[in-house]
Ligand SMILES: Nc1ncnc2c1ncn2[C@@H]1O[C@H](COP(=O)(O)OP(=O)(O)OP(=O)(O)O)[C@@H](O)[C@H]1O
């Protein structure tokens with residue numbers, strides 16, 4: 157279970173999150189949707205322990221801010237933007253696999269399925285990879301963690317069609333009680349991956365519904381959310 161309890165975050169004049177409360181049960185796959193700047197990434201960063209917020213975020217009952225080293229063992233995160241690391245790919249892969257007690261070979265296999273030859277880029281600095289290649293690397297690392305909670309922020313925005321299809325298959329092949337929290341503007345991503353959609357607007361939850369009941373429109377393959385915060 158993931159529980160957000162009245163989570164708020166202000167950046168100067170911007171109220172990025174405004175008393176967000178949300179429960180996500182084991183087995184649920186949830187998409188956060190909303191216009192640019194509605195607070196999706198900020199909420200994910202709070203879940204991944206990357207941001208101090210007011211309120212409380214717990215993962216399987218453990219407070220992410222108080223006991224991050226315990227809570228975050230259950231969480232694998234695929235950020236919206238890869239960190240601009242000087243380290244070569246090989247070092248990052250080795251470090252993440254060591255931290256998660258996973259074999260490097262498993263990561264190499266997953267990367268290959270996503271169309272990334274890790275041997276070929278082993279000595280390349282992470283920051284020098286192309287946008288799509290970075291995303292494949294982040295996906296391979298996040299999936300290799302085999303954590304019960306997978307958090308993905310716009311995971312396929314830069315992927316080609318073939319890799320996107322493989323990514324969907326890999327996410328759906330996770331154990332049935334796994335949790336997925338996805339941020340997305342892409343209709344195909346949301347339709348393939350989740351059963352529940354939560355819409356944020358100006359840092360507040362304005363819609364929380366099953367995929368087939370959610371109110372939205374589509375334009376150019378993108379989600380156009382319909383609900384707005386009431387003034
Ligand atoms: N580190 C920061 N410093 C200042 N303002 C920030 C910071 N991070 C986010 N914000 C602001 O908080 C608001 C919410 O941002 P957030 O990144 O969560 O939006 P988002 O829903 O993920 O948008 P997008 O769809 O563009 O990714 C925005 O107004 C953004 O400018």
Ligand SMILES: [Mg+2]
Nearest residue numbers: 196197236339
């Ligand atoms: Mg974002």
